[in-house]
Amino acid sequence: MAIFSFVKQAGQLVKDGLDAAAAATQAVSLEDIQKKIAASTLEAKDLAMKMVDEDTVKVYAVVETAQQKEELILLIGNTPGVAKVEDAVKVRSGAEAPAPKFYTVKEGDTLSAIAQSQLGSADRYMEIFEANRNTLSNPDAIDVGQTLRIP
Numbered sequence: 001m002a003i004f005s006f007v008k009q010a011g012q013l014v015k016d017g018l019d020a021a022a023a024a025t026q027a028v029s030l031e032d033i034q035k036k037i038a039a040s041t042l043e044a045k046d047l048a049m050k051m052v053d054e055d056t057v058k059v060y061a062v063v064e065t066a067q068q069k070e071e072l073i074l075l076i077g078n079t080p081g082v083a084k085v086e087d088a089v090k091v092r093s094g095a096e097a098p099a100p101k102f103y104t105v106k107e108g109d110t111l112s113a114i115a116q117s118q119l120g121s122a123d124r125y126m127e128i129f130e131a132n133r134n135t136l137s138n139p140d141a142i143d144v145g146q147t148l149r150i151p
Contacts, residue, residue, distance in 0.1 A: 002086075002087045003056075003084055003085070003086050003087070004073055004077055004084065004085045004087065004102070004147075005083065005084050006077035006078065006082055006083055006084065006085070006147050007083075007104060007145035007146075007147070027054070027081060028051065028054070028055060028057065028079065028080075028081040028082055030049050030050075030051065030057070032079070033049060033057065033075075033076055033079055033082075034047075034049070036075055036076075036079065037072070037075060037076075040071075040075060040134040041133070041134060042063075042068060042071055042072055042075065042134060043063070043064070043068070044061035044062065044063050044068070044072055044089075045061065045062040045063070046060065046061060046062050047059075047060070047061040048060040048061070049076070052084075052086055055081060055082060055083035055084065056082075056083065056084040056085070056086060057076055057082055057084075057085055057086070058085075058086035058088060059072065059073070059076055059085060059086070059087065059088060059089055060088045060089065061089045061090070062089070062090045062091075062092060063089060063090070063091055063092065064091070064092050064093060065091060065093055066091050066093075066100070067131075068091075069087075069089045069091050069100075070100040070149050071131075071132075071134050071135075071149065072089060073085050073087055073089070073100075074102070074132065074134070074135055074147060074148070074149055075134050075135055077147055078135050078146055078147055100149060101118070101149070101150040102147050102148065102149060102150065103118055103147070103148050103150050104145060104146070104147050104148075105142050105143060105144055105145060105146045105147075105148065106144060107144050109142065109144075110125075110140075110142070111125035111126075111128050111129055111139050111140075111142065112125045114128060114148065114150075115127070115128055118150045119150070119151075125139060126139065127151050128148060128149075128150060128151065130151075131148075131149045131150070131151040132148050132149055135148075136148075
């Protein structure tokens with residue numbers, strides 16, 4: 001089991017219409033997280049979550065691939081008010097993939113700049129966008145503090 005850290009006030013601030021101060025004080029709602037997961041393309045069997053403390057969510061589920069596991073963790077972690085996600089997600093497809101690679105968006109970042117620094121070519125920005133399809137709706141709209149999966 002691993003614990004993944006996120007910027008508590010970052011998750012989709014613009015999309016949810018929150019400013020950083022409001023997001024920092026927003027209580028985490030497991031019901032809201034469930035709705036986000038249901039609205040996504042993720043398929044997780046036996047999904048269950050519990051609050052470990054005021055800003056930590058422990059997630060239990062069974063998914064088909066390591067990529068789905070990473071996307072589920074990111075979807076939960078990029079929720080306003082969530083600072084940590086405890087991973088109790090099982091992957092069906094036998095061998096575990098290598099440890100996931102995540103990147104936290106900084107002021108002035110673009111997907112192209114992130115692709116250049118993390119993948120070696122700015123032209124690969126759409127790979128990052130596709131890997132984060134459940135948390136990004138537009139490759140030109142990323143939020144400072146948001147955590148992205150690097151394929």
